[in-house]
Amino acid sequence: MTTANYPSVYLRKGRDEAVRRFHPWIFSGAIERIEGQANEGDPVRLFAHDGTLLGCGFFEGGSIAVRMLSFGTSITDFDAFFVEKIEQAYRLRQALGLIQPAPEAGAHRNNVYRLVHGEGDGVSGLVIDVYGDTAVLQAHSTGVYHHIERIAEAVVKVCKGEVTAVFDKSSATLPDPSIASVGDRFLIGKSTAQPVYENGLQILPDWLRGQKTGFFIDQRDNRRLVGQYASGRRVLNMFCYSGGFSLYALQGGAEEVVSVDSSARALSLVEHNVALNFGDTIAGGRHEGVVADAFEYLKGIAYGAFDLIVLDPPAFAKKRSALKNALNGYRKLNALALERLAPGSFLFTYSCSQAVSPEDFRLAVLTASVQAGRSVRILQQLGQATDHPVSIYHPEGEYLKGLFLYVE
Ligand code: SAH
Numbered sequence: 001m002t003t004a005n006y007p008s009v010y011l012r013k014g015r016d017e018a019v020r021r022f023h024p025w026i027f028s029g030a031i032e033r034i035e036g037q038a039n040e041g042d043p044v045r046l047f048a049h050d051g052t053l054l055g056c057g058f059f060e061g062g063s064i065a066v067r068m069l070s071f072g073t074s075i076t077d078f079d080a081f082f083v084e085k086i087e088q089a090y091r092l093r094q095a096l097g098l099i100q101p102a103p104e105a106g107a108h109r110n111n112v113y114r115l116v117h118g119e120g121d122g123v124s125g126l127v128i129d130v131y132g133d134t135a136v137l138q139a140h141s142t143g144v145y146h147h148i149e150r151i152a153e154a155v156v157k158v159c160k161g162e163v164t165a166v167f168d169k170s171s172a173t174l175p176d177p178s179i180a181s182v183g184d185r186f187l188i189g190k191s192t193a194q195p196v197y198e199n200g201l202q203i204l205p206d207w208l209r210g211q212k213t214g215f216f217i218d219q220r221d222n223r224r225l226v227g228q229y230a231s232g233r234r235v236l237n238m239f240c241y242s243g244g245f246s247l248y249a250l251q252g253g254a255e256e257v258v259s260v261d262s263s264a265r266a267l268s269l270v271e272h273n274v275a276l277n278f279g280d281t282i283a284g285g286r287h288e289g290v291v292a293d294a295f296e297y298l299k300g301i302a303y304g305a306f307d308l309i310v311l312d313p314p315a316f317a318k319k320r321s322a323l324k325n326a327l328n329g330y331r332k333l334n335a336l337a338l339e340r341l342a343p344g345s346f347l348f349t350y351s352c353s354q355a356v357s358p359e360d361f362r363l364a365v366l367t368a369s370v371q372a373g374r375s376v377r378i379l380q381q382l383g384q385a386t387d388h389p390v391s392i393y394h395p396e397g398e399y400l401k402g403l404f405l406y407v408e
Pocket of ligand 1: 215216219238239240241242243244245260261262263266292293294295312313314
């Protein structure tokens with residue numbers, strides 16, 4: 001199909017402002033008419049009311065009706081398009097020092113990184129995470145999924161010799177999972193999960209059965225920060241998943257680290273990872289793993305038992321409609337921790353709900369501080385790791401928010 005054959009989507013008068021400022025989402029309410037038959041996932045050309053070409057994107061048909069891929073021009077060659085986007089993304093990760101696979105990189109050794117972060121890398125609906133020699137793809141849109149094999153080839157081409165296997169894990173992220181009728185699978189090569197390196201620490205990713213693509217890469221910079229302030233502290237890592245924060249705290253000289261998650265499978269990953277780095281699952285008596293509900297566990301701990309707590313819960317608000325309940329959840333959780341921390345403690349608290357703004361989250365933690373009656377100071381405001389860039393034109397991409405607090 002040449003671009004002239006792409007269906008043409010015309011916007012209502014005055015509804016072209018956001019897309020002219022490079023916002024990549026076209027909402028269904030902004031569309032006046034469509035010329036030609038646009039099916040979900042098809043490439044379409046987008047026009048302003050006066051007929052000016054605004055760009056090209058994938059038709060999605062939902063409330064986000066079109067995800068833009070180019071602005072001002074159309075796309076003729078999708079092979080070249082994906083190679084170019086992935087090359088740009090790879091160069092940024094290189095510039096950030098995140099591609100350090102060789103053993104001699106030592107403490108800097110790093111071969112786990114997010115290669116493509118959706119809109120932040122100019123491809124709305126696509127996530128690519130690299131775990132050593134394996135890239136894991138997740139399509140969040142039908143249009144992207146239609147090109148998944150081409151994307152896999154582009155990754156291997158760009159990450160020359162480094163990535164040799166590409167796994168598609170889109171069944172959990174597609175708006176309509178039935179289009180992934182073949183299920184999750186290797187698109188190129190084959191591999192089994194091997195430990196990867198993050199800042200010199202070893203971690204076993206679990207892309208087959210694990211959450212997201214197998215690991216929470218977005219917390220890398222925050223984990224390093226925890227490691228920096230953990231020396232001599234009694235650390236509680238709540239919602240630990242595979243224990244990333246625990247590893248950095250142990251490495252940073254924590255006196256004691258307790259990792260808590262409601263999933264027994266997560267805890268077995270933590271113990272595996274602790275043993276990989278510190279010789280045994282208890283790190284010479286400094287580490288303990290607990291399977292428990294976070295709220296129940298926090299209620300049961302004594303005042304002053306910990307002087308560094310990490311709270312990294314799953315998204316409490318998956319949708320805007322759930323915002324009020326989510327804020328209540330963050331308030332309760334933070335109050336439980338704030339009421340129990342020893343004087344002179346650090347609290348690292350996060351929200352990964354996209355629907356919760358940094359201001360909302362801060363207000364929830366403020367309310368928790370009032371409820372706990374503690375003196376609380378903000379030391380730093382935190383966000384997602386540098387390989388999860390946010391397009392300045394797409395503030396919705398800033399989903400991970402955190403506060404580094406000092407509690408007296
Ligand atoms: N901090 C982790 C990522 C956390 S993901 C990291 O850096 O890798 C959220 C985790 O919370 C998941 O592992 C999930 O099993 C766990 N979880 C969800 N609800 C929970 C609850 N009520 N109590 C304890 N853990 C819970």
